[in-house]
Amino acid sequence: MNGASLLGSAFVVTWLTASLRLAGPVLLAALGETFAEQSGVLNVGIEGTMLLGALASFLVSLYTGMIWFSLFVAVIVGITASVFLAWMYVTVRASQVVAGLVFNVLALGIASTVYRRALGDSALPESIAMFQPVRIPVLGKLPLLGPILFGQSVLFYLTLLLAWIAYVVLFKTNFGLSLRASGENPAAAVSAGISVARMRYWGTLISGAGAGMAGGYLVLAQVGLFRESIVSGQGFIALGIVIFGRWNPLKAALAAIVFGACDALQLSLQLFGTHVPSQLLLALPYIVTILAISGLFGGKAVQPAALMVPYAKE
Amino acid sequence: MAKLFERRLTPADSPLAILGTTSAAFLAAMLVTAFLFLSYDASPFQAYIALFHEPFATLRGFGYSLVRASPLALIALGTIVSWRSGFSYLGFEGCFVIGATAAGWLALLSAPGSAIGPIPFFLFLPLAISVAFLAGGLWAGLVGLARAKLGGSEVLISLMSNYVAIFILQYLVSGPLRAPGSLPETRLFPRTSWLPFILPGTRAHAGILIAIAGAALVWLLLKKLPMGYELIVTGFSPSAAKYAGIDVGRRLVLAAFLAGGLGGVAGLSEVLGSQHRLMDGISGGVGFVGVVVALLARLNPVAVIPTALLYGGMSVGADAMQRRASIPSSITFILQSLAVLLVLAFDAFRYYRINWGVLRGAPPPVAGEVSK
Numbered sequence: 001m002n003g004a005s006l007l008g009s010a011f012v013v014t015w016l017t018a019s020l021r022l023a024g025p026v027l028l029a030a031l032g033e034t035f036a037e038q039s040g041v042l043n044v045g046i047e048g049t050m051l052l053g054a055l056a057s058f059l060v061s062l063y064t065g066m067i068w069f070s071l072f073v074a075v076i077v078g079i080t081a082s083v084f085l086a087w088m089y090v091t092v093r094a095s096q097v098v099a100g101l102v103f104n105v106l107a108l109g110i111a112s113t114v115y116r117r118a119l120g121d122s123a124l125p126e127s128i129a130m131f132q133p134v135r136i137p138v139l140g141k142l143p144l145l146g147p148i149l150f151g152q153s154v155l156f157y158l159t160l161l162l163a164w165i166a167y168v169v170l171f172k173t174n175f176g177l178s179l180r181a182s183g184e185n186p187a188a189a190v191s192a193g194i195s196v197a198r199m200r201y202w203g204t205l206i207s208g209a210g211a212g213m214a215g216g217y218l219v220l221a222q223v224g225l226f227r228e229s230i231v232s233g234q235g236f237i238a239l240g241i242v243i244f245g246r247w248n249p250l251k252a253a254l255a256a257i258v259f260g261a262c263d264a265l266q267l268s269l270q271l272f273g274t275h276v277p278s279q280l281l282l283a284l285p286y287i288v289t290i291l292a293i294s295g296l297f298g299g300k301a302v303q304p305a306a307l308m309v310p311y312a313k314e
Numbered sequence: 315m316a317k318l319f320e321r322r323l324t325p326a327d328s329p330l331a332i333l334g335t336t337s338a339a340f341l342a343a344m345l346v347t348a349f350l351f352l353s354y355d356a357s358p359f360q361a362y363i364a365l366f367h368e369p370f371a372t373l374r375g376f377g378y379s380l381v382r383a384s385p386l387a388l389i390a391l392g393t394i395v396s397w398r399s400g401f402s403y404l405g406f407e408g409c410f411v412i413g414a415t416a417a418g419w420l421a422l423l424s425a426p427g428s429a430i431g432p433i434p435f436f437l438f439l440p441l442a443i444s445v446a447f448l449a450g451g452l453w454a455g456l457v458g459l460a461r462a463k464l465g466g467s468e469v470l471i472s473l474m475s476n477y478v479a480i481f482i483l484q485y486l487v488s489g490p491l492r493a494p495g496s497l498p499e500t501r502l503f504p505r506t507s508w509l510p511f512i513l514p515g516t517r518a519h520a521g522i523l524i525a526i527a528g529a530a531l532v533w534l535l536l537k538k539l540p541m542g543y544e545l546i547v548t549g550f551s552p553s554a555a556k557y558a559g560i561d562v563g564r565r566l567v568l569a570a571f572l573a574g575g576l577g578g579v580a581g582l583s584e585v586l587g588s589q590h591r592l593m594d595g596i597s598g599g600v601g602f603v604g605v606v607v608a609l610l611a612r613l614n615p616v617a618v619i620p621t622a623l624l625y626g627g628m629s630v631g632a633d634a635m636q637r638r639a640s641i642p643s644s645i646t647f648i649l650q651s652l653a654v655l656l657v658l659a660f661d662a663f664r665y666y667r668i669n670w671g672v673l674r675g676a677p678p679p680v681a682g683e684v685s686k
Contacts, residue, residue, distance in 0.1 A: 044469070092659050094659070098658065099655065101602065105599070112647075113642050243470070277485050279481040279485035293467060294460045
């Protein structure tokens with residue numbers, strides 16, 4: 001094997017490994033959001049919820065060192081935040097975009113206040129215990145595929161499992177059917193004896209759990225510390241992935257990997273030294289998401305018909 | 315049985331009811347935030363006095379409040395134009411950056427010895443405003459086109475486009491426009507391109523006058539001009555608008571263009587009035603706080619200026635509080651956003667009327683006959 005192809009395969013391995021690694025958190029957030037949107041709620045607040053989950057898992061991990069417990073707390077914080085969001089969306093029937101957007105500002109305020117309260121204005125960010133990549137015995141030794149597919153952190157495999165579970169719950173159970181009915185035709189759902197409000201609460205709470213866990217994923221398996229810009233639009237990208245994945249958890253997994261590949265391209269190209277401006281590469285995932293959801297590739301027809309429409313029983 | 319709280323068919327929409335629920339919500343938000351101050355061993359009363367004293371009772375602080383209020387007001391006006399037309403645009407952070415970049419680039423070109431310099435201010439300002447408006451307008455107009463022609467969701471596309479705009483500015487200030495020096499920023503704009511200072515002894519600049527003029531124009535558009543009427547009909551009911559012969563798609567693109575233009579002028583006001591150079595991170599969330607201001611002003615262009623002054627002033631007060639009492643200024647983010655969320659929640663109260671008769675024990679006048 002000559003030098004150039006060796007460099008080429010090293011590049012591909014780094015790139016694809018990073019692609020899967022970066023796809024994890026957005027996929028997790030997108031899985032939860034799929035439930036909210038299938039029930040008729042566009043939860044824009046997952047951006048802020050992710051930030052709160054990230055902060056919670058960081059602080060718990062810093063003080064206790066128990067990473068699984070930190071992840072659990074992030075999920076609980078995400079659910080708690082979305083109780084408030086669900087109340088705004090479903091009970092108050094506020095505009096979903098407005099309530100979610102303003103909640104993101106609120107979450108930013110809470111996160112930076114709590115972070116400073118906990119750690120003071122100390123300049124050095126503290127680092128914490130993190131999930132390490134697993135080493136799967138035989139498969140991990142495979143050339144190329146080994147490091148890419150079988151050297152990820154345990155959270156990645158958990159997320160893939162959750163994607164499959166989400167698919168089964170949404171499309172193969174009564175609960176999923178009721179949820180989708182509430183988002184598709186609330187009036188018909190009510191006449192079939194389904195409580196639309198309860199289904200939308202469930203959808204929003206599940207999206208909160210996913211977003212909180214995604215925040216924990218970011219901190220515990222990728223970054224290892226907390227800063228206010230840690231989420232920086234990944235919650236919004238998850239919203240794009242839901243559309244790109246046509247409100248289907250399995251397709252969302254593919255969409256998340258495409259997104260991760262764009263994001264990772266920038267990292268790997270910088271690692272191997274190129275002259276492309278780094279900002280262009282950094283903007284790539286956002287541009288790809290814009291194109292994916294611009295309507296150029298259709299998609300309006302599969303959107304839940306009552307998405308963003310608050311429902312009041314007459 | 316008569317109830318103390320009776321449900322109304324339509325919400326009470328008298329100015330008194332709206333003012334009442336809005337101030338009740340604001341007071342509730344202040345009450346919640348008061349507990350945060352307590353956790354810093356600070357007396358909430360003194361904290362609130364500190365929060366409002368600096369921006370509204372000192373000349374220097376008031377000047378800074380005007381500086382902060384100008385871009386907020388312009389972005390809030392853009393929010394009003396787009397949201398009332400049924401276009402939920404959230405890309406003001408991006409329009410702000412794009413407008414600032416366009417205006418800043420022009421200012422750099424107007425330096426003596428550069429392409430178009432030196433140019434007198436009375437010619438430069440209209441040119442700069444047009445360029446910033448056009449840049450922001452086209453940036454948002456593209457999202458309008460995607461919605462009108464392709465059916466894409468403007469909420470998400472505009473949110474994503476913010477990041478792209480920020481990366482464009484980052485590229486320009488760290489590459490082509492970078493001044494010699496360690497920081498990624500442009501050189502200082504020539505003095506002839508700065509917005510004039512309007513209050514002696516303060517940093518207040520003419521941006522607030524641009525914002526006031528903008529508020530007057532938006533009021534004129536939405537209240538007096540047929541075009542504005544068509545925009546509002548489009549927002550209320552696209553199908554009714556279509557039936558009345560209004561080209562809904564074109565109105566959406568127009569609304570997006572005007573809104574983005576106002577956002578672009580907000581960026582101009584910030585860089586020509588206060589920063590006087592382009593650098594990374596000039597937006598810092600102003601595009602979202604501006605939307606919050608518009609919501610608190612209930613999408614009413616007249617109410618935007620005082621609301622923007624209140625929010626701009628609060629951020630000045632918060633900085634002063636952080637310097638003196640080391641209470642983090644991020645607490646005001648909590649206060650500001652909680653106020654709007656509670657205003658939304660308290661609006662539900664306007665669907666109820668209070669049956670005072672129940673309290674007095676008297677038989678209710680009509681309700682007794684109707685309900686069984």
